[in-house]
Amino acid sequence: MTESMNGAGDADPREWSQPDVAFEFGNDPAAPRAARTALGPLHLEPGAFAADVSLVASELVSNVVLHTGQGGHLHAWDADPLRLEVHDHDPTLPTPAEHVDEHGGRGLEIVDDIADEWGTRLDEEGKTMWANFRRP
Numbered sequence: 001m002t003e004s005m006n007g008a009g010d011a012d013p014r015e016w017s018q019p020d021v022a023f024e025f026g027n028d029p030a031a032p033r034a035a036r037t038a039l040g041p042l043h044l045e046p047g048a049f050a051a052d053v054s055l056v057a058s059e060l061v062s063n064v065v066l067h068t069g070q071g072g073h074l075h076a077w078d079a080d081p082l083r084l085e086v087h088d089h090d091p092t093l094p095t096p097a098e099h100v101d102e103h104g105g106r107g108l109e110i111v112d113d114i115a116d117e118w119g120t121r122l123d124e125e126g127k128t129m130w131a132n133f134r135r136p
Contacts, residue, residue, distance in 0.1 A: 019075035019085075025061060026071035032058040035074050042078045049136050052114045053082060059107045060086035060129050063094060072126075081116060081132040089126040 023038035025031035036054045044050035057074060064072045064086060072088035094108060111118050115131035 017077070020078040021074065021076040023074045024071065025064075025073065027065055027069060028071065029065060031065050031071065032061045035061040038074065039076060042076060042082070049133065053084065053133055056111050056114050056118075056131050056133075057084055057086070059110050060084065060131070063107050063129070064088040067092075067094070080135045082135065083130065083132050085128050085130045087126060087128040091122055091126055093120055093122070093127065094129065 021038055021041055023035055025034060028034075035057050039054060039057060042053075044053060053076075057076075061072075061074060064070075068088045068090040070089050072086055075085045075087075077083040111129075111131060114133075116134045118129070118131040121128045121130065
């Protein structure tokens with residue numbers, strides 16, 4: 001598990017092909033569940049890998065819904081590693097919660113525990129959180 005702000009995993013996605021999944025979402029509490037459903041075209045085999053990808057997608061989308069005033073978009077590339085990116089228009093970088101309780105605060109910890117590498121990229125339109133998952 002590697003967090004990277006400017007590492008190799010942080011390559012500019014415009015250098016890649018079009019995403020296999022492109023999902024726009026609003027500032028809606030149902031967005032995390034809709035994001036998990038939107039990953040359907042990846043045709044992930046049921047199991048731990050699919051569950052991990054779905055959980056991280058849900059956490060990243062939840063962070064946008066909880067901490068910004070707008071929605072964003074999720075892109076996914078079905079490659080090895082599988083790549084998730086969630087973009088929003090708020091340039092504030094995420095930080096681990098100081099207080100974790102039954103209502104939340106574990107999102108970045110979950111991403112760090114599950115993704116093989118992850119990070120944040122700032123641009124002129126906000127930020128993108130990304131996560132890579134090496135296939136089993």
